[in-house]
Amino acid sequence: MIKRLTQTTALVAFGCAVLSPAPVLAAGDPWSGVPAAERPAAGTPDLNGGWIMKDRPKAIRTVDGKAPPLLPAAKAEYDKRQAALKANPASDPIASCLMHGVPRIFYSPYPLLIAQEKDRVNFVFEANHTFRVVSLTRKPPNPADVDPAWLGYSAGRWDGKALVIDTVGFNDRSWLDYSGMPHSDQLKVEERYVLKDADTIEGRVTITDPKTFSAPWTTAFTLVRQANYQPTERVCVRDHQM
Amino acid sequence: MRLNLLRTLALAGGAALLAGSAVLAQPTSLDTARKDGEGIPESQWEPTRPPADPHDLTGLWEMPRVGVTLRLDDGGMPPFTPLGASENKRYDDAQKAGNVIADAPTHCFPHGVPRLTTAPYPIRFVHTPGLIVMLHEVAHNVRYIHMDGKPAPANAPKTFLGYSIGRWDGNTLMVETTHLNTDTMLDTRIGHGPNLKVTERWTKIKNKLGNTILRDVITIDDTERFTRPWSVTRDFAYRSDIQKDRWSEGLVEYSCEENNRNVPDANGIDTAK
Numbered sequence: 001m002i003k004r005l006t007q008t009t010a011l012v013a014f015g016c017a018v019l020s021p022a023p024v025l026a027a028g029d030p031w032s033g034v035p036a037a038e039r040p041a042a043g044t045p046d047l048n049g050g051w052i053m054k055d056r057p058k059a060i061r062t063v064d065g066k067a068p069p070l071l072p073a074a075k076a077e078y079d080k081r082q083a084a085l086k087a088n089p090a091s092d093p094i095a096s097c098l099m100h101g102v103p104r105i106f107y108s109p110y111p112l113l114i115a116q117e118k119d120r121v122n123f124v125f126e127a128n129h130t131f132r133v134v135s136l137t138r139k140p141p142n143p144a145d146v147d148p149a150w151l152g153y154s155a156g157r158w159d160g161k162a163l164v165i166d167t168v169g170f171n172d173r174s175w176l177d178y179s180g181m182p183h184s185d186q187l188k189v190e191e192r193y194v195l196k197d198a199d200t201i202e203g204r205v206t207i208t209d210p211k212t213f214s215a216p217w218t219t220a221f222t223l224v225r226q227a228n229y230q231p232t233e234r235v236c237v238r239d240h241q242m
Numbered sequence: 243m244r245l246n247l248l249r250t251l252a253l254a255g256g257a258a259l260l261a262g263s264a265v266l267a268q269p270t271s272l273d274t275a276r277k278d279g280e281g282i283p284e285s286q287w288e289p290t291r292p293p294a295d296p297h298d299l300t301g302l303w304e305m306p307r308v309g310v311t312l313r314l315d316d317g318g319m320p321p322f323t324p325l326g327a328s329e330n331k332r333y334d335d336a337q338k339a340g341n342v343i344a345d346a347p348t349h350c351f352p353h354g355v356p357r358l359t360t361a362p363y364p365i366r367f368v369h370t371p372g373l374i375v376m377l378h379e380v381a382h383n384v385r386y387i388h389m390d391g392k393p394a395p396a397n398a399p400k401t402f403l404g405y406s407i408g409r410w411d412g413n414t415l416m417v418e419t420t421h422l423n424t425d426t427m428l429d430t431r432i433g434h435g436p437n438l439k440v441t442e443r444w445t446k447i448k449n450k451l452g453n454t455i456l457r458d459v460i461t462i463d464d465t466e467r468f469t470r471p472w473s474v475t476r477d478f479a480y481r482s483d484i485q486k487d488r489w490s491e492g493l494v495e496y497s498c499e500e501n502n503r504n505v506p507d508a509n510g511i512d513t514a515k
Contacts, residue, residue: 029371033370033372033389035298037293038369049371097499098500099495115375116370124384131382131384132490133377133490141489149489153489230395233352233401235352235402
């Protein structure tokens with residue numbers, strides 16, 4: 001084993017012509033430990049770190065506090081889900097460890113990590129160890145070209161100080177919230193995240209889904225920073241017997 | 243047809259001989275390669291160039307060859323203790339009899355370490371203050387490597403992926419993982435005890451063709467199952483080329499819970515994950 005390690009060391013010395021100091025943690029540097037080439041441009045809002053939703057809603061509401069403008073068939077589906085949920089909490093897709101969808105994943109009671117890079121923003125949720133990797137260099141796809149997905153297909157961009165994410169290509173199986181709010185495969189989600197102060201992100205989410213809602217509508221939520229965030233491994237264990 | 247040929251590849255020991263065939267059917271993508279030894283020819287290991295900075299692991303990395311089964315780098319068996327050997331035999335016998343004993347990922351639990359590292363799916367490395375995050379396509383596993391220089395908390399629970407501490411040793415990212423629960427396996431047939439420590443040494447190196455690859459030298463330290471620490475090496479290719487035509491920056495959504503990645507082949511057979 002010693003011989004093998006020595007060989008590895010020799011390969012390393014041969015292989016890396018580029019010398020750079022190992023990244024170190026520096027107090028006060030929000031990008032500490034992030035390689036220089038991967039850091040966002042100076043002045044980019046610092047969303048890095050652990051966050052959790054403040055005042056989680058049970059049922060999603062518009063920014064005016066109203067019920068979303070469900071079309072009649074979708075309203076019937078919503079009522080059916082609520083009755084089923086009351087009778088059997090396991091009728092919720094996440095009770096079977098299926099993915100939460102967007103924006104529901106933000107409503108989970110567990111924190112998320114935001115990790116910013118020059119070309120993408122990563123959202124890593126503790127809930128069912130779910131992650132979204134959002135490119136900042138791509139455009140959203142044509143929904144007809146992609147397989148429907150629980151988390152859809154996202155493309156992000158900075159609009160001034162707001163991080164804007166457009167997501168399409170959802171399946172119609174996730175719920176928008178914990179109460180059973182439905183959506184179709186025509187769902188488009190626009191998220192806007194603004195750092196209001198160092199410890200607060202204001203999120204505004206606009207839902208467009210002509211098969212489910214009579215008009216686009218917007219909901220809002222607040223994420224609060226988790227000081228000294230330490231991620232926790234959480235597994236979804238229902239029905240699993242080891 | 244190609245799949246049938248590939249299935250004749252030896253499962254273990256690296257003896258990739260095709261019985262009774264002069265034609266070596268070589269898959270060009272890991273999407274079709276799921277058995278040890280299958281994969282991409284070495285000449286194709288660097289479709290795009292990774293960041294030059296040896297301390298920048300950002301991007302998508304994937305083992306060009308499937309290497310789930312762990313053996314010593316010279317092909318030999320791990321140095322089992324009697325308990326380790328008997329447990330390995332129990333799993334081996336069950337597999338040979340067609341009664342594979344399910345392990346954690348079969349139930350959509352996290353894979354364990356190093357079982358996760360050697361799963362034949364891409365990994366995205368993300369550097370963020372205090373952490374290196376490894377996002378795995380397979381079953382949306384997430385590993386957090388703590389880079390804050392602190393030891394594991396005294397009250398850290400035992401988990402599927404354990405508690406990982408990383409530090410740079412020159413150009414090598416050294417990751418020590420402890421606090422691993424015993425519900426996971428090291429590979430599909432080698433189990434571990436409660437005091438397993440896994441040390442990974444991740445280094446960008448040049449291979450013999452001059453391609454930059456990411457080498458992981460994995461050292462297993464588990465006195466219950468092995469008579470001494472032993473190491474296994476896995477090489478990863480930089481695959482950010484697949485970002486272009488796959489979403490989520492190259493990581494395809496993998497919902498283990500609904501089995502959405504076990505797509506049946508032309509013969510109606512869905513390959514195991």
